[in-house]
Amino acid sequence: xxxxxxxxKLSVRPAxxxxxxxxxxxxxxxxxxxxxxxxxxxxxxxxxxxxxxRMMGYDPSVWDIENFRDLDRAYNLIxxxxxxxxxxxxxxxxxxxxxxxxxxxxxxxxxxxHRNPYVPDRPEYQETQRHLGLWIRHMSKLPVNFxxxxxxxxxxxxxxxxxxxxxxxQGGQGRFANKVCGYMGVVGHxxxxxxxxxxxxxxxxxxxxxxxxxxYAKDRYHALGKGVVNPTIPKIVSLIEQAKxxxxxxxxxxxxxxxxxxxxxxxxx
Numbered sequence: 001x002x003x004x005x006x007x008x009k010l011s012v013r014p015a016x017x018x019x020x021x022x023x024x025x026x027x028x029x030x031x032x033x034x035x036x037x038x039x040x041x042x043x044x045x046x047x048x049x050x051x052x053x054r055m056m057g058y059d060p061s062v063w064d065i066e067n068f069r070d071l072d073r074a075y076n077l078i079x080x081x082x083x084x085x086x087x088x089x090x091x092x093x094x095x096x097x098x099x100x101x102x103x104x105x106x107x108x109x110x111x112x113x114h115r116n117p118y119v120p121d122r123p124e125y126q127e128t129q130r131h132l133g134l135w136i137r138h139m140s141k142l143p144v145n146f147x148x149x150x151x152x153x154x155x156x157x158x159x160x161x162x163x164x165x166x167x168x169x170q171g172g173q174g175r176f177a178n179k180v181c182g183y184m185g186v187v188g189h190x191x192x193x194x195x196x197x198x199x200x201x202x203x204x205x206x207x208x209x210x211x212x213x214x215x216y217a218k219d220r221y222h223a224l225g226k227g228v229v230n231p232t233i234p235k236i237v238s239l240i241e242q243a244k245x246x247x248x249x250x251x252x253x254x255x256x257x258x259x260x261x262x263x264x265x266x267x268x269x
Contacts, residue, residue, distance in 0.1 A: 150168050
């Protein structure tokens, strides 16, 4: 049968990165997302959403996303011109879900004027999750690095009161969040830590990517150890690329611990 075979060696397959970063508001997710060159930020966070990245000296391309029509237009553009950007980030999915629900409610009220505009029902939640889930799945298949930021969500297990933190993606009491995380190669919880030494305080950001304790995290590449101190996208990608296996053997390169990274950070002028 004529044509190009869909089968290929993994060694020649293009390396496409997919990443989720979540935290409480203000920890620096947007700055991390914008740290790579040729980044398109799909900004759902309002007019001043990307301002923190501007203050850090980053200059991404920004598309203000207000509804599903904007989101779908962005997908169609990226699908048509996948080489235009190195990274595409949705910032943030937690905020966009509210805008997406507004979109769905507006369409519903045009047909059912008797409904309360402030009380979504099960069909509206399902439509919002379905549309957003399809968009993420389709974006994940494009030949472009793709990332999502999210706020953190606190879940309590009713059986043992155990607390787990997940990306704040509403749906199914955490099931939709788990589904979205399944598409990602890296899921990291970003937190700000204050270190004191010789009477001086130092602010560090730590991206935790190993699932330990109460925070959900993931590193499909087994390249980032427990986490990355003061992360940037180039720094994360470099660590992943350096950890590539050689001649079919698993990589043996030892990733520096978070504590050793902090020590090195202190030693820098």
